[in-house]
Amino acid sequence: MKRTLIYTLLLGASLSLSSCGKDFLNITQIDRLTGNNYWTNKGDVDQYMGGIYSTFREATMTNIFFPASGDLRCAPISRTSATSGPGRDYISLLRQNNLNMLFARQADFSYFGFPQITKWNEFYKMVQNSNIVIYQLENKDMPFLSEAQKNAYKAEAIFMRSLAYFFMVRLYGDIPYYTTVNTDPLPRTNMLTVLKNISADLDASYKELPWTYDDPSVVAVKAMRGSAIALNMHINMWIAGFTNEDKAPYYEKVAAQGKELMEENEGAYALLELSRTREIFKGRTKEGLFEIVQNFNYGESFHLSASYSDYVLHAPNKVTEKSYIYYESKFMEKMYPPSEQDLRKTFWFDEDIYATNGDFQCLKFANVFMEEGEDNNPDDNQMIFRYSDPILLRAEALAELNRDDDARTVVNVIRKRAEATDITDSGEDLKDAIWWERVRELLGEGNFYYDLVRTKKVLNSEYTTATMSVAAFNSGGWTWPIDKAALINNPFMKLNNYWN
Structure with missing residues (x-):
């Protein structure tokens, strides 16, 4: 898949957040985003940007993402009588960093959406659609936008792309790194290289916000x-x-x-x-x-x-x-x-x-x-x-x-x-x-x-x-498992071996 993907990605969920004032998160159906009918006015750009925010929400707020990845893992917590049943054993497993057992018992915890955390699809939708915004701003004539507005939208897209990459690095360590609309399979890039690159991107653009x-x-x-x-x-x-x-x-x-x-x-x-x-x-x-x-x-x-x-x-x-x-x-x-x-x-x-x-x-x-x-x-x-x-x-x-x-x-x-x-x-x-x-x-x-x-x-x-051993840490025990679907159509992909 290459640039043919430009107009066929994302905006999968229709989320109307009219309480956000100017409907900046309202989503238009994907068949209205294509060809000459799109990128013709400022509202189109706002709608496409809104889809990126919506995708971030989908990635993190439709499951146990923040409690599991940020609050409960390796935390000095104990369960109460309200969570004494086996259906809440995931709390103990997160405390112990025993993610293999957590996923082995996924049927017991299906309500909480743990497998979604192992799938980076939504974060890459954020990346790809941010790249599309940047591409369009740099290559399409948009007389309805001033240069200052173009620069602000580009900076906003860079922020959302960088946010997605930062979240993925904290979850998975090394990750494939894309900065254009090209989506050919790539191997995982060293996490420090990714972090340095997105820091430089933010350095160059943040003052436009x-x-x-x-x-x-x-x-x-x-x-x-x-x-x-x-x-x-x-x-x-x-x-x-x-x-x-x-x-x-x-x-x-x-x-x-x-x-x-x-x-x-x-x-x-x-x-x-x-x-x-x-x-x-x-x-x-x-x-x-x-x-x-x-x-x-x-x-x-x-x-x-x-x-x-x-x-x-x-x-x-x-x-x-x-x-x-x-x-x-x-x-x-x-x-x-x-x-x-x-x-x-x-x-x-x-x-x-x-x-x-x-x-x-x-x-x-x-x-x-x-x-x-x-x-x-x-x-x-x-x-x-x-x-x-x-x-x-x-x-x-x-x-x-x-x-x-x-x-x-x-x-x-x-x-x-x-x-x-x-x-x-x-x-x-x-x-x-x-x-x-x-x-x-x-x-x-x-x-x-x-x-x-x-x-x-x-x-x-x-x-x-609830400490982690040095051996576990150095072997990647601090990361999350990556879903095996990442191997599909990508001969360069390797998963996080610690969890295999």
């Missing part, structure tokens, strides 16, 4: 300059985590990007008071950099298994009397020391923060709207990048560069919002404190496992009791 939008309904759910900077910071922290080269240039880049994001955003982004937690996680605030939108009022609900909140709420916020999981006491007390003041304990938890009997709840995601007897998750957006995330990446990079004073200043921006005591550590203790601050601040937002992996802390029982 606005810091924010005048239309509040698309803030944070449509790519902004802050979205691209946050993604690029994550990419470079992953390069630093895995490269055998000098890590300092990557930390320097993250530190500079974080400074730009915090000091040059023209008032687009801010940390809101924690008393506004419901607003923050409902989404589209100044604290959001990139989110996946849902709204019950418009029938835009994620799959029930897709949200972390499903595991950490109970009545009256869920129909169950007990939460499904709790965190081990040592971990919780390290994350939130009982004797220390921290407003996050007040607004994100209740009096049962340290409970191990199923009474534990995490109330970050608590915009609950359901009738008696219904079993719904909160009506919150899925956070991909929240402003506090790159702030803490900046602090981490500064600490790695031994710029301790600067690192403390940055991490304490987060601490001050929570009215917590300033971090005063230095050296390795400072690096450790910043890592725990990321855990504390970003719990349940799909970062925990990935932070364990990129920092190699998944090997150390000080950070999780």
Whole structure:
């Protein structure tokens, strides 16, 4: 398949998100996207771009993607009486990183969609359709767009393509890498090469994106300059985590990007008071950099298994009397020391923060709207990048560069919002404190496992009791299996041997 694929890919699901203001995620049927009938006005470009966002939502919010890949894997969690049956054994298997057994028992867990995580099809639809947008912008006469608009659409497509590649690298490691509409079979490209390339793409294009939008309904759910900077910071922290080269240039880049994001955003982004937690996680605030939108009022609900909140709420916020999981006491007390003041304990938890009997709840995601007897998750957006995330990446990079004073200043921006005591550590203790601050601040937002992996802390029982062995890690035990369908019509393809 080559360029004949240009007009036959994607836009498979029809998803109308009219609550997003100007219908920027509305999808037109594929037979209306072809030939001379398409790419004739700005609305066509908006519709095609909307399909890429829709595909990202399809890849991640129709199954257990974020809890399984980011929150529960290798986490120091325990099951409660509400999940004592064999149908919830996947929680233990994720904790143990026993993905082979998880898939061997797939019939027991079919509701949760684990096989979808092994299939990269939707992510490659994002890549291919982003490439199509870029190709059309560069090759088709579009007099209805100004040069600035063309550049902004191209930057948006580059962001979505880079996001897809970043997610795939974190899942699978090495991956096939495409930057044109050509889709001939390719072998897997070294993950560090992919990461360096997409970082360079973002470097060249991110300033074409606005810091924010005048239309509040698309803030944070449509790519902004802050979205691209946050993604690029994550990419470079992953390069630093895995490269055998000098890590300092990557930390320097993250530190500079974080400074730009915090000091040059023209008032687009801010940390809101924690008393506004419901607003923050409902989404589209100044604290959001990139989110996946849902709204019950418009029938835009994620799959029930897709949200972390499903595991950490109970009545009256869920129909169950007990939460499904709790965190081990040592971990919780390290994350939130009982004797220390921290407003996050007040607004994100209740009096049962340290409970191990199923009474534990995490109330970050608590915009609950359901009738008696219904079993719904909160009506919150899925956070991909929240402003506090790159702030803490900046602090981490500064600490790695031994710029301790600067690192403390940055991490304490987060601490001050929570009215917590300033971090005063230095050296390795400072690096450790910043890592725990990321855990504390970003719990349940799909970062925990990935932070364990990129920092190699998944090997150390000080950070999780569900550790991975060095041998397993070095053999690719940190990745996900790749579905065997990837071998079809691709003689160059190899799967992740650790899971075979």
